[in-house]
Amino acid sequence: MLYLKLFCEFFKTGLFAVGGGMATLPFLSAIGDTTKWFSPMQLANMVAVSESTPGPLGINMATYVGYTISHAAGAVIATLSEVMPSIIIISIVAAVLQKFKDNQYIKDGFYGLRAASTGLIGAACFSVAKVALLKINVHVNIRTVLSFMKMINWKALLFACILLIITNWIPKIKQWHPIVFIAISALVGMIWKF
Amino acid sequence: MFGGGYAMLPILQREIVENKAWVSEEEIADYYAIGQCTPGAIAVNTATFLGYKKRGVLGGIIATLGVISPSLLIIMLLANIISRFEHYPFVENAFKGIRVAVFVLILNSVVKIGKSAIIDKVTLFIFLVVLIVSIVTKFSPIITVLAAAVLGIAVQWYRRKRRNK
Structure with missing residues (x-):
């Protein structure tokens, strides 16, 4: 039963996530929310490992999430289920390539779809921000501004701002591969102990 | 690769x-x-x-x-x-740092994808609605994606119709 559910969830992810590997993140996040198979924090860790490993990001994440849920069998089922819609859709599209390329409705559909996909990834980014920048072990009611301030991990927030600046505006350094920033952040985390 | x-x-x-x-x-x-x-x-x-x-x-x-x-x-x-x-303290601390980097990397990719996806008022509207609804509620991403595609087709159809008048 677990394997069947795993197949369904990842088949849906492969079918509806449009725009590359990062677009699967909101779907994975939704899987975690509804099934409790893994926490948002675990998902953020899995994204990091997937980004630092060779291979397509979407596939790496599917494999890792599948492995976390149910070891090797889970990894294989999750990954195969996620690519199955691709195989079916591409086989159809390849047969009618010219018509697909020129179809106005497909173009128009993607006009709305890409914006929605960006919004979904933005929301997934927000949930990663929560586990990255807030102290999860501090339980306070977020009723007042002051108690919210207590929840913020200021060291982590400062580090995020520094990273944001160097990955966007410092020439040359901003072109470094994500794995470099992930490695640096691991070191900073170990030394600075957020 | x-x-x-x-x-x-x-x-x-x-x-x-x-x-x-x-x-x-x-x-x-x-x-x-x-x-x-x-x-x-x-x-x-x-x-x-x-x-x-x-x-x-x-x-x-x-x-x-x-x-x-x-x-x-x-x-x-x-x-x-x-x-x-993963249960060793130094590994936990490393992952705390790594999660901050992941947040920044995802934020950067949202900006990058957004530059080609958010091109006018309608797409900005779709982006903002989807962003807020997805943060506040646990609304299904599948329905969101399908609704946005239908809306995209409807808006472009309406625009073409108005242009042809």
């Missing part, structure tokens, strides 16, 4: 177009464009397309398996190793 789908195009070009001469430069660009606007991982879609063109459905399946096998092996190995060490 580091860096996901976008890192694959130059490698595909060298291997498939120049070394093997299986398809032309234009064809690979076509496959890549289709790979980006069909659901799923871009690298997988491009590889499936190529396999299908060479050897039909079976070719598509085999090309796909070829692309995902390294990921499967490497990630399973890494996941196994990490799960043995």
Whole structure:
């Protein structure tokens, strides 16, 4: 039963996530929310490992999430289920390539779809921000501004701002591969102990 | 093949177009464009397309398996190793730092994707509504995606109709 559910969830992810590997993140996040198979924090860790490993990001994440849920069998089922819609859709599209390329409705559909996909990834980014920048072990009611301030991990927030600046505006350094920033952040985390 | 789908195009070009001469430069660009606007991982879609063109459905399946096998092996190995060490305090601290980097990397990719996706008032509206609804509620991303596609078609249809009047 677990394997069947795993197949369904990842088949849906492969079918509806449009725009590359990062677009699967909101779907994975939704899987975690509804099934409790893994926490948002675990998902953020899995994204990091997937980004630092060779291979397509979407596939790496599917494999890792599948492995976390149910070891090797889970990894294989999750990954195969996620690519199955691709195989079916591409086989159809390849047969009618010219018509697909020129179809106005497909173009128009993607006009709305890409914006929605960006919004979904933005929301997934927000949930990663929560586990990255807030102290999860501090339980306070977020009723007042002051108690919210207590929840913020200021060291982590400062580090995020520094990273944001160097990955966007410092020439040359901003072109470094994500794995470099992930490695640096691991070191900073170990030394600075957020 | 580091860096996901976008890192694959130059490698595909060298291997498939120049070394093997299986398809032309234009064809690979076509496959890549289709790979980006069909659901799923871009690298997988491009590889499936190529396999299908060479050897039909079976070719598509085999090309796909070829692309995902390294990921499967490497990630399973890494996941196994990490799960043995993740409870050590220094590993936990390292992951605390790493999660901050992941947040920044995702934020950067939202900006990058947004630049090509948010091109006018309608797309900005869709983006903001989806962003807020998804943060506040647990609304299904599948319905969101389908609704946005229908809205996109409706808006463009209305615009064309008005222009033709």
